[in-house]
Amino acid sequence: MKICNMSRDILIHEYFGVDTEIIWDVIKNKLESLKRVVVSLANH
Numbered sequence: 001m002k003i004c005n006m007s008r009d010i011l012i013h014e015y016f017g018v019d020t021e022i023i024w025d026v027i028k029n030k031l032e033s034l035k036r037v038v039v040s041l042a043n044h
Helices: 002-013 020-029 031-042
Strands: none
Touching: 020 031
């Protein structure tokens, strides 16, 4: 959860330093695998 909070802080406080292409890549290509990991951790 700490990583999620850190990511949120970066997005909120350093908005102009955030690479939107990287964010879009994460949304399109990596959220599903992150979801699987989070659900797996939550179930254990």
